[in-house]
Amino acid sequence: MQEKLGRGIDPGVFWPAIFIAGGFVVWGVASPASLSAIASGVLDWIIRVFGWSFVISTAVFLVFAVFLAFSRFGSIRLGHDGERPEFSTRSWVCMMFSVGMGIGLMFWGVAEPIQHFATPPHELAAPQTPESAMVAMQFAYFHWALHPWAIYAVVGLALAYFSYRRDLPTLVSSAFFPLLGDRIHGPIGRTIDVLAIIATLFGTATSLGLGAQQINSGMNFLWNTGESPTIALTIIAVLTVMFILSAVSGVGKGIQFLSNLNMIVALILLLFLAALGPTVFIMDTLIEALGLYLSDLVSMSFRTSAFGDGKWLASWTIFYWAWWVSWAPFVGVFIARISRGRTIREFVFGVLLIPSAVTFVWFTIMGGSALHSELVGPGGLVEAIAERGEAVSLFVLLEQYPMVGVTSSIAMFLVAIFFVSGADAASVVMGMLSSRGTTEPRSGIVVLWGLLAGASASVLLVMGGLGGLQTASIIAAAPFLLVMVGLCISLWKGLLDDIEVHGHFEELDPHTGGVKRGR
Template identity: 55%
Template sequence: MSTPEPVSTETERSGDSAKGNHTSELPANTEFLGKPRTDWVVFGFTAAIMFAVVIWGAVGTDSLSTASKAALNWLLTNTGWGFVLAATGFVIFALFLAFSKYGRIPLGKDGEKPEFRTVSWIAMMFSAGMGIGLMFFGVSEPLGHFVSPPPGTVPPESEAAIETAMATSLFHWTLHPWAIYAVAGLAIAYSSFRRGRSQLISGVFRPLIGKRNAEGPIGKLIDILALFATLFGSAASLGIGTLQISAGMKAAGWIGEASSTVLVVIIAVLTVCFIASAVSGVAKGIQWLSNINMVLAALLAIFVFVVGPTVFILDLLPTAIGSYISEFGEMSSRAGATGGEEMQNWLASWTIFYWAWWISWTPFVGMFIARISRGRTIRQFVGGVLLVPSVVSLVWFAIFGGASIDSQKAGNGVYGDGTAEAQTFAVLEHLPLTLITSVLVMILVAIFFVSGADAASVVMGTLSQRGSIEPSRWVVIFWGAATGAVAAIMLVIGTAGGDAEKALDGIQNLTFIGALPFAVVMVLMCVALLKDLRSDPMTLRDAKGAEVLEQAVIIGTEEHEGEFQLVTTPVEDDGATGGTKAEEK
């Protein structure tokens, strides 16, 4: 999933998020404002793993392909249930925080106003919810579930299959993924803006493992896992974008079959583009491109809505919501206990792959949404992060999923041989202005990736250089090139044997393997955040106030038979406490 360039950090540089704030443990990020210092343990260990994977893939493609498939099968059989439980657990945890007493706690010092206006905040949240993922799966996922529903559910291409297709698509793109992002973003924002710690993932764990361990080997391991997950998540997005661009070029008649060579060339071009944008320092220009992309995506959606099956799309909106709600329990509980190998394969291709992909993106997306949410309360944060992108996904899938399902029902055969990257262009072939819209899709995919991957490279640099908000250029270039190399290996092992249509398999295999360790980190992140919130000054004040009030009421009832009133007077100095006390009168 692509996200725009992180916004300006001038306010963060000022250090005012912690000055004079009793909730801060140290001045906000002041230790990270000097010359970036590379953490050679975090950088070196992750780079070594990356080089090992790339070299293995280059000299032993078949061997890596076989090993990754075997590892994936073992992990799905033995740990798939963990991903399913964790993803639903994050939804419950995020909603719990929003509706609990912790919902009033601000992500900043007491009384601090939100850094961005609500309209701007929602707009940036909208941009974070769009990207390669929606461009790639907006047509292919609802269409795929319509033609081939989840095992043991409904007959293919039936009326019931329409409901299941939309419900399953929304399940993969609304509350669950954004709850994953919300947990990470909330933990990072609270730790950084409320407590004044660094913006490293390890900083979140300070209340759980202590400052020494958070800055020691345990903290470095956490940052390595975050960096590793981000690398493979970014590479997965690059690989998916490459597949769709190659399919568009084939549909336009520009190339023949999408061989491994063609895919690698496209990856190389995209990699050069996003590295150049990441090191150019023209953040405003990238943001401008991102905003243009949002407008182009909206125009594309409006075009398909108007010239496509408009009434069917409108009818699909309430149907999708109702089906999602009614099938939520069943979808959340699919974990391979029933259905045999067919269900295991389906989960690997859809639900568990998605959960792994979202988790691999949490360090990056979490940092982004944390950065733009300073000053918001926890309740506002969770509400915005869960609802805004979910509504965007609902509308997007209704339009593109509705257009693809209607076209398939009409006998146009847009599903084809099941190749996901070609299906968007197959749908556009049956609408006006095919060439223009096809080129527009390729442009959208390319810019979405470039405008997000440059920021992902910067985030990887931040993780490598002790939380520096402006990592060294060479580090950014290194991780940008590494992303391209890993994406190429993902696609090459997927096409091992010459079957280009299986290219997505390599992406799924390595993404899942790379995200599994960080899933454990995220579960522990929830524990650390909850421990932090329990000791938050606002929480302690509320608890003390309730205790004092209860004691005063008890005393008043006992001594005055219930006829009393409460007033405040200066506390009597007993040498142990200070402040005010409540007494009955």
């Protein structure tokens, strides 16, 4: 088995990453209490000392991505001149969105607005009032729209540029070539790739844990199966087998099919809620909350715990920014993989605006319907979350609509497929990062990383439920945040070198549709 795995891997990346991941799983199985205690201490230290760095870095990533799109670099193609995209725009968007946020939207689409409604961020409104409802939607947009996709865009853009235009391996370390040169193939480069794998592993494990909790809640809601770690671990085991089978089938067969299917089913569920729910209230909420979000975007982006609620900031904003950073290596690699042939401007606008627009609609329908229920309808969501946790919130909302059995089953199906497609992409990407950047890592390596992701999710659930999942995301993301800052500097230098060396960039002539050269 060892000889078989040894073919095609980079030992300097594969074995250190395996040692860290395997050691975590063994430690969690042998002594979950000690692991939980040490992880909590590390988390407290990171939040206290470096919490501000997540806030400022994420804001800078958004500004940097937008600047590149509007700059002269926007017409540079992520590939060789004349190369065109491999995937259609529709499939590109579906895969990007499904892999980037699927489970999170299902888990938090109702739960987050209701949580902010019950306990408004930074005491910006009185609890459970129309004012707190608007603030709730504003912060849900803030946590799920432009900022997380800017994190993905920066990593994906750098990887696509250096992999497909500079013909370097599809590795995070390759994006540091302008700064490190050939040292990307040495210990420094390998350390960068190990950090990317570890961040990916725990970011994926967090999502798998959330998905398992929500499916367990749905089963208990429909069939009174009960909620327990044993059931959640069984769900993880079953779905881990499913996403491993999907992963070894390849991007075109596996992820693309699941992503397209999921978007169709999710659209049906959204249309059902919008048509039978408070349609006018939903439209009013979208317009007003979006305006509030855009008007306060700068102040929200730079809010720290200096004069605010540090505990709230750590539980929500910093957790989210860390979660997105921990997902950035694999989502970035995956978006780069499916974006070859697109221009920087097309890439940034597509990655930032299209998923954000879908996010606005998703949270407005899900969260808006839940808030309307609390304000003028049957309500009960605040109490349900307080008593049974966030995972049950979606099913409590669906209970207020016809055909609750059907819609709840569809919701669990969506969570399961989002689980499979997201973990599918993650296991393939971890295989790529540990196999010198090959776009088709060996099946045995992909399976191994898939098993470790499922095992890590199981350990985190046993270690501390939702709190354990959040802790792992932030700890794993902290070192990779430094990698992302360096990556932005390296990308900027690489783009300047591109213009200086080639003296041109590719641009489509709007009159002829052909390729022309610009300076």
